Amino acid sequence: xxxxxxRWREYFAFDEPYDNxxxxxxxxxxxxxxxxxxxxxxxxxxxKTMAALAAGATLVRETDLYERIVVVTPVKQQLQQFxxxxxxxxxxxxxxxxxxxxxxxxxxxxxxxxGAFPDDAGVHDRCEDLRENTARLVEADDGTTEHAAAPAAIxxxxxxxxxxxxxxxxxxxxxxxPDAAGQRTIGEGALSTAGATSPYRDVQVTAPEELVEGDDPxxxxxxxADWYARNTGSPVDFDAGEGNVVTLDxxxxxxxxxxxxPHRVMSVMLERADVVIGNYxxxxxxxxxxxxxxxxxxxxxVVVDEAHRLEERVRxxxxxxxxxxxxxxxxxxxxxxxxxxxxxxxxxxxxxDVLAARDIPLEAVERAETFYGDVxxxxxxxxxxxxxxxxxxxxxxxxxxxxxxxxxxxxxxETVERDDxxxxxxxxxxxxxxxxxxxxxxxAVEDVxxxxxxxxTPVCAAVGAVMGSxxxxxxxxxxxxxxxxxxxxxxxxxxxxxxxxxxxGLLLYNCMPARALxxxxxxxxxxxLMSATLEPLDVFTHVSGLxxxxxxxxxxxxxxxxxxxxxxxxxxxxxxxxxxDCEPFTARNRGDxxxxxxxxxxxNPTRDEYAHALRSLARSPGNVMIAMPNYRExxxxxxxxxDAVDKDVLVDESSSNEATDRRKERFFAGPGKVLxxxxxxxxxxxxxxxxEKLSTCAVVGVPLVNIGSPRVRSVRRAYGDAFGEDVxxxxxxxxxxxxxxxxxxxxxxxxxxxxxxRAFVGRRYCPGARHSVYDFLPEEEREEFTRMTPDFxxxxxxxxxxxxx
Numbered sequence: 001x002x003x004x005x006x007r008w009r010e011y012f013a014f015d016e017p018y019d020n021x022x023x024x025x026x027x028x029x030x031x032x033x034x035x036x037x038x039x040x041x042x043x044x045x046x047x048k049t050m051a052a053l054a055a056g057a058t059l060v061r062e063t064d065l066y067e068r069i070v071v072v073t074p075v076k077q078q079l080q081q082f083x084x085x086x087x088x089x090x091x092x093x094x095x096x097x098x099x100x101x102x103x104x105x106x107x108x109x110x111x112x113x114x115g116a117f118p119d120d121a122g123v124h125d126r127c128e129d130l131r132e133n134t135a136r137l138v139e140a141d142d143g144t145t146e147h148a149a150a151p152a153a154i155x156x157x158x159x160x161x162x163x164x165x166x167x168x169x170x171x172x173x174x175x176x177x178p179d180a181a182g183q184r185t186i187g188e189g190a191l192s193t194a195g196a197t198s199p200y201r202d203v204q205v206t207a208p209e210e211l212v213e214g215d216d217p218x219x220x221x222x223x224x225a226d227w228y229a230r231n232t233g234s235p236v237d238f239d240a241g242e243g244n245v246v247t248l249d250x251x252x253x254x255x256x257x258x259x260x261x262p263h264r265v266m267s268v269m270l271e272r273a274d275v276v277i278g279n280y281x282x283x284x285x286x287x288x289x290x291x292x293x294x295x296x297x298x299x300x301x302v303v304v305d306e307a308h309r310l311e312e313r314v315r316x317x318x319x320x321x322x323x324x325x326x327x328x329x330x331x332x333x334x335x336x337x338x339x340x341x342x343x344x345x346x347x348x349x350x351x352x353d354v355l356a357a358r359d360i361p362l363e364a365v366e367r368a369e370t371f372y373g374d375v376x377x378x379x380x381x382x383x384x385x386x387x388x389x390x391x392x393x394x395x396x397x398x399x400x401x402x403x404x405x406x407x408x409x410x411x412x413x414e415t416v417e418r419d420d421x422x423x424x425x426x427x428x429x430x431x432x433x434x435x436x437x438x439x440x441x442x443x444a445v446e447d448v449x450x451x452x453x454x455x456x457t458p459v460c461a462a463v464g465a466v467m468g469s470x471x472x473x474x475x476x477x478x479x480x481x482x483x484x485x486x487x488x489x490x491x492x493x494x495x496x497x498x499x500x501x502x503x504x505g506l507l508l509y510n511c512m513p514a515r516a517l518x519x520x521x522x523x524x525x526x527x528x529l530m531s532a533t534l535e536p537l538d539v540f541t542h543v544s545g546l547x548x549x550x551x552x553x554x555x556x557x558x559x560x561x562x563x564x565x566x567x568x569x570x571x572x573x574x575x576x577x578x579x580x581d582c583e584p585f586t587a588r589n590r591g592d593x594x595x596x597x598x599x600x601x602x603x604n605p606t607r608d609e610y611a612h613a614l615r616s617l618a619r620s621p622g623n624v625m626i627a628m629p630n631y632r633e634x635x636x637x638x639x640x641x642x643d644a645v646d647k648d649v650l651v652d653e654s655s656s657n658e659a660t661d662r663r664k665e666r667f668f669a670g671p672g673k674v675l676x677x678x679x680x681x682x683x684x685x686x687x688x689x690x691x692e693k694l695s696t697c698a699v700v701g702v703p704l705v706n707i708g709s710p711r712v713r714s715v716r717r718a719y720g721d722a723f724g725e726d727v728x729x730x731x732x733x734x735x736x737x738x739x740x741x742x743x744x745x746x747x748x749x750x751x752x753x754x755x756x757x758r759a760f761v762g763r764r765y766c767p768g769a770r771h772s773v774y775d776f777l778p779e780e781e782r783e784e785f786t787r788m789t790p791d792f793x794x795x796x797x798x799x800x801x802x803x804x805x
Contacts, residue, residue, distance in 0.1 A: 011057035013050060013088035020566040021047040027564055028055030032065065032301050032526040036560030037546055039307070041534040041778070043568045044750050048530045049078070049085050052303045053275070055528070057089065057097055059301050060274055066301045066525055070292070071277045072284075073305035074313055075686045082277045082305075087243030098238040099245035100269045102278035102291075108252060108262040110193045110223065116204055125457060127263075130204075130221040132450070137172060137207055137220055138228045140165040162231075168211065169228035173259060175208045176200040176222035196253035198223070216453065223261035234268035235260055245275075267291065280310075284520060285317045302527035306686070308534055308739045311543045314513040320466045321483065323505035324379055328495070330442065330463035331372035334365050336456055337445050354451055358444040368441045368464075371430055378424055380496050382408065382482060383504055398500040399488075406484035406502065409710035411475070414717050419480035421506070422471065435471035438464030470508050476721055477512040479714035509711050511718035517545030522556060533742040535778045537563040539735050542723055567780040568749070575749050576800040577784040580761040580793055582609045584771070585629065585701030593636035610700065611640055613761050613790040618645045620757055620797050622672040622695030627679035627744045629701045637700070638676040645674060652677035668693050679703035685743035690750045697748045698759040699741040702773055704733055730776075738776045741765075755804050757797060760785070 008025050017025070024040060028051060031038035042048045056069035071082050083101050090096035105124050106112055112123035140163060174180060177199050178189045191202040200222045207217040227233075235258040241250040246269060255262035270276050270292060281288040283302070304310060341351040341362060352362050386408045387394050387401065394401050410419035425435070442460035449458050470480065484502040494500055510516070521527070534540045541547045541561055552558030583589055589606040590596075596603040603611070618624050618641050626641070628634040631653050638651030650667055652660070652675060660682055667675045672695070677683045680703050705712055712733070720728035741760060748756035766787055767774040774782060788796060 007062050008054050008058040011061070011089055011093070012054045013085065013092060017051075018045060018047045019569045021051050024048065024051040024564070024566065025055045025058075027562065028052060028528045029058055031528065031560070031562055032056070032059040033063065034560045035065075035298075035526050036562065037521060037526055037549070038528045038530075039534060039537055039541055039544070039546060039561065039563045040528060040530040041532065041537065041565040042530060043532045043566070043746065045569045045752070046532075046566050049081050049305070050089075052305075052528050052530065053082070053085055053089060056275070056301045056303060060097075065299070067299040068273065068295055069275045069301050069303060070283065070295065070524075071275065071303040071305065072280050072282060073277075074280045074309050075306055077686065077688060078305050079277055079279065083245055083247060086275055086277075087245050090243040090245065096244040097274040098269075098272065099241075099275040099277065100238075100251075100266065100273045101245070101247040102266060102270065102276065102282055103248045104281075104288075105263050107248060108266065110191055110198060110256050110262070111204065111221075113193045114191060114202070116191070116202065127221070129457070130219060131224055133207075133218040134172070134220040134224040134228070135164070137211060137218070138164040138166075138169040138225060140168075164228045166229050166231055169225045172207065172211065172220060172225035173199075173222045173229055175211075176205040176225075193256055194249075194253045196256040198256045199259040221261065223255075223259060224264065226259045227261050227264040230260065232264070232268070234265045236265050236269070238269070238273070271295065280313050281317065284314045284517075296524060298523075298525045300524045302521070302524050304527065304529040306531050307529040307540070307544065308531040308743070310517070310529070311513060312736065314517060315510050318510040318513055318516055320469055320508040321505050322463055322466045323503060324376060324496075324499075325503075326459055326463055326505075327372055327376050327379070330458075330460040331369055331376065333442070333449065333456065333458040333460040334369035334372070334445055336454060337365060337448055338362075338369060340452065340454065350452070351448060354448045355444055358440075358447060360441055360444040364437060364441055365445060367434065368438055371425075371434060371438075372463075374428065374430075375421070375425075378421065379482065379504060379506070380498075382420070383484065383496070383498050383502070386482075387498055395497060398497060401498075401501040403486055405486050407710055408482035408484070409714075410480040410482065413479065413710045413713035416476045416717075416721075418475060421480065432471055436468050438467045440464070466506075466508065470506070473508060477510065477515070477718055479509040479511055479711055481507045481509060481710060483507045507711075509714070511711075511715045512722060514543055514545040514548060514722065518548040519545075521545060521549055522559065526559075532746055533739045535565060536735065536776055537565065539727075539731055543719075543731055565778055565780075567778075570749050570752050570754070572784065574753075574755045574804070575784075576757045576796070577781075577786065578757065578759040578793070578796065579765050579785045579787040580613050580698075580759055581763050581766050581787055581789050582606075582613055582761060584764050584769075585610060585762045590633075593632050596636060609790060610761070611644070613793055614641060614698075614700070615644045616790065616794040616797060617696060617698045617757075617759060617761075618647065618649075618674045619794075620696040621801055623667060623689075623693060624672070624674045624696040625683070625689075625694055625698070625744070625747070626674065626676045627681075627684050627697065627699045627703070627741075628676065629679060629703050631678045631681070633700070634676045634678050641674055641676065647671075648673040650675045652681055652683055654678075654681070657682075679740050679744055680705070684740070684747065687747065688750065689747045691754070694748055694756065696757040696759070697745045698757075698761050699744050700761045702734070702737050702762065702764050703740045704737045707733060734773060735776055738773050742777070742781075757800065 008029060024042060028038050059066045060069060073079050079101060086099045105127055109123050109127050111117055117126045178201050189202055191198045191200050204219050205222060207220050209217060236251050236254040238244040238246055240246055240254050251265050252262045255265040271294060282292050337351060341348040355362055391401060410421055411417050439461060442464035446458045446461050449456055483505050487503040489500045529544060546561045549559045550561040583606045591604050596607050614626060614637055626637055628637050634651060638649050642649040650663055650673060652663060664683060667673055679699055716728050716732045719732040723731055745758040748758050763769045764771055764773050766772060
């Protein structure tokens with residue numbers, strides 16, 4: 001095992017590490033050297049970002065174990081922090097680490113950014129179509145290219161198996177320039193984006209007649225063509241970014257000005273980078289992962305930031321949904337091909353020939369088309385039966401249906417058994433062979449639609465893949481359900497009566513992401529998973545797949561996993577940490593908030609007790625955030641506090657990002673206010689309330705998800721199978737809820753000089769209480785909290801703030 005000693009200090013950007021930071025670096029290095037993983041809880045002030053980068057840089061530069069660092073974080077603000085810390089590191093290095101920050105294709109496509117695509121075309125799909133068209137246009141006649149074919153300015157060493165012609169690609173790029181049309185001068189009518197002007201016209205372009213056969217030249221992308229002209233190289237290097245770290249703000253305008261696809265430029269650079277910084281999708285989403293798959297291997301040291309979000313986010317990424325309209329579109333894709341084949345015997349033979357080249361008979365397409373139609377009919381019947389049982393008379397007036405999302409389980413969540421759709425299909429003769437063939441049939445149909453030039457953007461391959469997974473995935477770890485998303489139709493065309501209120505879809509829900517996570521982590525050399533709220537770490541290592549990794553298996557060697565927790569290093573006297581002992585704020589105790597009118601005083605004793613606590617907390621100096629269990633309760637608390645305190649009261653609700661940002665800015669502006677939100681909302685984590693933006697945060701109740709939800713019950717059952725029935729509820733529900741609560745109160749103290757109050761309100765946070773969550777708090781954190789009843793809260797707050805004057 002290599003011995004790096006204290007060489008990590010060369011890659012540490014500052015004079016001296018924070019308390020615990022040096023220990024974190026050393027632990028991360030040891031984990032990497034042993035081909036293992038470190039799970040690390042470190043609150044704000046630990047310096048986790050720099051510690052992880054210093055450790056990774058040391059392993060890359062001072063050992064022969066690693067070639068690169070891959071960082072993933074679900075928070076844009078944290079991504080920027082990694083960029084800034086890497087630039088700070090490079091400022092002290094003679095040979096800086098090359099870094100690139102990744103973004104999605106829609107952010108990088110010049111045409112898409114400037115609205116040059118049709119309104120009904122998604123940027124991703126449109127880009128893929130243009131890429132395919134461009135690839136066909138630049139394909140060399142004999143599959144190889146001589147060096148002389150490439151212009152001197154773009155000479156490169158060509159692979160023996162190079163299939164494109166760089167000269168043709170160069171000609172395509174030139175043909176898209178404004179002056180190439182013979183009607184404009186250079187620079188006039190050119191496409192501009194991100195403050196940069198491209199060499200190309202500001203409209204989509206078709207291939208020059210001399211480069212294509214036939215009367216219908218295809219659209220193509222000159223940015224893509226230029227990439228081929230450069231022999232799939234990048235005209236942008238790492239010195240385009242500050243400190244050799246390039247971001248969207250660097251490579252987007254630089255690539256645009258040079259006329260090369262910015263997304264291709266990013267892809268080339270990530271292959272050469274020492275440090276790649278992206279989001280969770282890049283590592284865990286099967287659809288996005290191919291972008292970086294070539295660098296995800298045993299020579300990669302991975303850093304997973306905000307790892308408390310890992311379980312929930314990856315579960316969503318690994319779950320598949322296909323909507324009714326998408327099923328209908330897939331059926332119509334197949335019908336389009338069948339209609340073509342029915343027109344004449346010549347057309348039928350043409351379709352058969354193209355399908356035969358892909359080993360798909362025309363009869364298989366007919367069978368699949370019938371299947372999709374029957375599935376849609378089955379889905380409609382299942383939804384109507386459910387609504388009939390729940391809401392009598394809805395068919396006469398669908399607007400009377402509840403304005404909320406609904407869920408129709410297709411099996412008992414507590415029992416591992418086949419779902420209703422699968423059983424129906426088998427009774428109808430649609431066996432596993434048909435389900436498994438749908439992906440291949442869809443891919444073949446899409447190829448034929450493309451080859452025959454039919455004007456359609458098909459989805460049948462993607463839908464076929466989901467349907468194949470529906471049949472193949474196990475029933476212990478995957479739950480099947482019909483999801484009804486509340487979406488009033490307004491002017492939208494609907495096929496089924498219930499679509500006036502709901503958009504239905506089939507959901508294949510991943511209950512157990514830990515095994516998929518194990519496989520991802522096992523494919524890399526080692527790394528760090530870190531957050532301010534990972535405790536209890538033994539629970540985290542189980543649900544994140546690290547415990548499975550440590551166990552090994554028949555086809556895999558055990559990998560070492562270590563754990564560490566660091567305490568909050570800011571002065572303890574700057575914070576008051578309170579446990580407010582109130583009757584547990586459960587649905588049974590508190591009643592329906594819409595029936596509890598604050599001004600009328602008809603609420604029950606539980607609400608009266610919490611009203612006392614909320615009033616005292618809201619009157620605390622400065623900005624106060626009250627995090628309720630959900631938005632309905634936030635509405636109740638906001639209505640009460642608006643009358644009870646002499647402050648502006650802002651009530652958060654589920655809304656767009658733009659509306660949430662506006663609410664947040666109002667909260668920050670001017671004198672102290674009260675913000676009432678949901679503990680499961682977007683304002684309780686990932687938001688930096690530095691300085692005096694937040695002086696008090698109180699979390700009311702334990703923010704559990706709806707434990708009666710069928711999919712939540714299925715997760716609990718799956719966790720019982722994997723980890724033991726005695727801990728299933730804790731692992732699946734309690735621990736994630738406590739982490740949510742800890743994230744919220746963690747917004748208060750963000751720096752050494754900051755002062756504030758952190759409060760958990762509800763008896764379940766107290767030691768010894770029934771169903772107490774007290775033991776799920778880190779030991780050092782538990783010791784800080786003072787327990788009291790609401791009667792003493794006001795005096796305690798006054799005493800704390802008086803001591804800080």
